[in-house]
Amino acid sequence: MTLTTSSAAPVTLTDTGLEVLLPGGKTAYFNNYWLRDNCPTSFDSQTRERVFDIFHLEAAPRPRRAEVVEGALEIAWDGENHTSRYPLEWLASYAEGKRRPDPSDLPRRAWFADHYPNVARFRQADLMADKAKVAEWLKALIVEGVALVTDMPDSDEALTDLVKLMGHVRPTFFGEYFDVMTHIEPTNLAYTAKALELHTDTPAEDMAPGVQFLHCRANSVEGGANLFLDGVAVANDFRELYPEDFKLLAETEVPFYCEHDTYDVRSRQRVIELDAHGEVSGVTISQHMADVFDLPQDVLDRYYPAFCRFGRMLQSAKYLMRFRINAGECIVFDNHRIVHGREAYSATSGARYLRGTYADRGEMRSTYRALTSEGRFK
Amino acid sequence: MTLTTSSAAPVTLTDTGLEVLLPGGKTAYFNNYWLRDNCPTSFDSQTRERVFDIFHLEAAPRPRRAEVVEGALEIAWDGENHTSRYPLEWLASYAEGKRRPDPSDLPRRAWFADHYPNVARFRQADLMADKAKVAEWLKALIVEGVALVTDMPDSDEALTDLVKLMGHVRPTFFGEYFDVMTHIEPTNLAYTAKALELHTDTPAEDMAPGVQFLHCRANSVEGGANLFLDGVAVANDFRELYPEDFKLLAETEVPFYCEHDTYDVRSRQRVIELDAHGEVSGVTISQHMADVFDLPQDVLDRYYPAFCRFGRMLQSAKYLMRFRINAGECIVFDNHRIVHGREAYSATSGARYLRGTYADRGEMRSTYRALTSEGRFK
Incomplete structure (x- = not known):
């Protein structure tokens, strides 16, 4: 058995903050502004908002008195009739300046060509009925x-209901939904029977929507196989094989466009x-x-x-x-990660209709956190 | 009068591209990949998409023959039965590696406390009837x-119709619209009669919505004055007075949160x-x-x-x-730029009801470009 001993004082004042002896015997420094700003009374448990506004302080906060009492740091503030009380365990979680843990910060698992049989599958009715299934799906x-x-x-509502389990339908500049079928006056290659090169959607938006839904309502045509790949798997391999090229692609911004009448x-x-x-x-x-890459041509010598x-x-x-999506299936995927395309099909050989829409990655992660963790105020 | 003379050859091949003599007498270099990728035939005038996929090239593109013919560079490509023809004026616009001009890239004009009488004003009916007015509004x-x-x-539709002039309603995690009035179980300080500290909205989203609409449907209460300021005006002054502080605030990411049951x-x-x-x-x-700033405390010593x-x-x-918004007015503002708040009001002194929603800055700029410029394919 090891005894942790320390001769350090429980609290020492410095010019800008406090040195505090934490459980386990380590001493850590905390800034006075940070301490005053994050007094537990700064947060309202009903609205769950921070209600203290540090901008209204007239001078830099300074402790008049600071001591450890029953596992908590107590600070009486100079010039204010206010005492703050911080559990030492809570302070310890901020001592190393590490980011607050995020339950949705799960490591990505790369996948390859043989992934189709292992793609996670969920019945729509099960997701609608069971929040635990929704958490599995988001995971x-x-x-x-x-x-x-x-x-x-086979309804428009089914797709909307599904999206609402993770967030809101995220409209793009062309609207809330898009119908992938052959159009008479196509504004987009997707609306023809031609092959679609591998791509991610709507890159011309400031922040392209993060989650894409493609609900297959009919698919009786010849051809039109779906092509999906994991951009993370490719980019990880690329990083290993061509580290300089990887750096260029990860650091250089290139222009995208999408232009029509309106x-x-x-x-x-x-x-x-x-x-x-x-x-x-x-x-x-x-x-x-x-778009036409408008970078200096000597950068393009390396970039291209x-x-x-x-x-x-x-x-x-x-x-x-490579697989075939069937009527009654909806493939849901990260539009910033998964690259998709399709082979050409014969437009007269049957019907092919996919209704698509988007949601936000941020909302998806928000829902996942709310479903799987206690949060700060529960 | 000065004559521009040049003894340079009109086209010189290098290992990776071409040196081309441009109108005006300057010679500029263009990379072979870039030239091949941006052959005018790469773009389809019906779908207005790029239809050439350079990833399918088997080897680095090389000109077999290149010459200037009637003000255009003509390249016959090695190993392909394809000739590209580029107007020299078009090449010149990319010669210096400058970004493609953007009609919406207008300089911001900072404003101060006395701005209220000069705020641009538009009648809703005029905007609905006249695209030129819409362009003025977006400008x-x-x-x-x-x-x-x-x-x-005085209708929900009026607000939606207004948003649709620039883009789509952009839902946030709490929905498409929000009603600023006193709620019985507020999830947010805005839904009380209390003062609202100066703020921008929904900073906890990956990308907070860019344009905010607040449509005043009723305002007969005592108090509740609106407070608006131009964050650009303040930050520009701050940059001049405290350059080191400015750098810290422009470079350091701090965490935001918004947490409730779902x-x-x-x-x-x-x-x-x-x-x-x-x-x-x-x-x-x-x-x-x-959120509690989870940065190293020595960074916080400088940041706070x-x-x-x-x-x-x-x-x-x-x-x-400082002003009072009136029933029948809608204030529209850049939610990443304009900081807003309100004074407290007396909830029993009358009615106060603002219906709010958001749109995207990217869509707003897209609409402005489409309304004011010819574009590439028109």
């Missing part, structure tokens, strides 16, 4: 980026997207929406070979999951 | 960040937001939604004094526009 979407919802009723949407995106941990969280690929190397890797057999 | 929103729409019908939204934002030119484009301020200095500046009389 699959966070970890693998794709899931199939089966036994979907819209002219433009943005700049990085082809490889990294998360806060520096891990690949997604990719943005779309030849259809790629890297871009084409990555693009060819996306098309390699190792990654490409 | 005011881009340049000044705020505009008033008057003579609004949601737990989290994000990290920079208090001062810069655009592609390094100019201040907005601010994110919300004591209500500020800067943050409080900026927060106090926001509240100074130089910037604060």
